[in-house]
Amino acid sequence: MATRSTAEEHLRIIRSLMEKATIYRAISVPTALVGGCAGILAAAFFHFSWRPGDYRQAESHLFLGCWLTALVIAAVGNIYFLRADARRRGEKFVSAGMRAALRALWPSYLVAATLTILWMDSAELLPVWWMLLYGLGLLGTQHFAPRSITLLGWAFLIAGLLAMIGSHWAGALVGREDGMLLAGNLAMGLTFGGFHLIYAVCAWPRASRVVEGRGEAMDAGNAP
């Protein structure tokens, strides 16, 4: 016959499994901080290195160099922090959550990588595509990601759409592409730099509570 203690034990099992299964933060909060700083630095470096009249191909390559460096820093940071987090919780690095996140992310990231390769010599539209595809990728994880990741995805998607409309109008009004990459770089700095920093600041206290009180506390945005 079931007793209160059996019921409590079963509820504990359910809670702990739900926590493991439902919450997967594909971008660790410290990574967002590192990535955000790298994004701001990349944007600043390109902005101050850019000269009016630069060849389109040269400025595209400079732009790609700055932002791919920021991407590598953020990716290496993310692997490091996710691995440390998994070790602290006594879980595997490649967990079911990570596999689910990768399955959700890879289609949009594959498209982004393909577009980057194809348009590496004329990168004016890459900022818009990157913002849209990154946002869509994050939204693909919303079934198991904390609410903060979903909000970040929406922020990128909306910013990408606004940037796309803005670049369309600017192209129609001005009729030339001078400075378009500079504006795109500014949008990248605001989103990949600024949005990640805002995300890190907002999600940090909650993420710390979950780590400290594992088993007791749940991510408030995702408690089942």
Added chain:
Amino acid sequence: MFDFDKLDKVIHEKSRLGIMTLLAARPSWTFQDLKAELELSDGNLVTHLRTLHENGYVAVTKEVLDRPQTSYALTTKGRKLFQEYLSILEQIVKLGRPGGEDDKVTR
């Protein structure tokens, strides 16, 4: 008096409870992911999944992508019964709290 017959015997077994919980948390799980998360042997997991499937709690999808893969998901019936099971557990815990109706719980 609490009626313990209300507790679903199929779900109440610990391993099956784990399976039902994971399936309730995400739309679908592959056999390998369930095995890794619950740390059950192949045989054990197959047996419990078969029980849940035969009782209509779990739907099975077999597909061949680059290799054969079996995925599991809760059926509507399974989800409903899991939620009922949860609310019964909560009632039991509530009854046992100080100021609750502990004396009425038959053991």
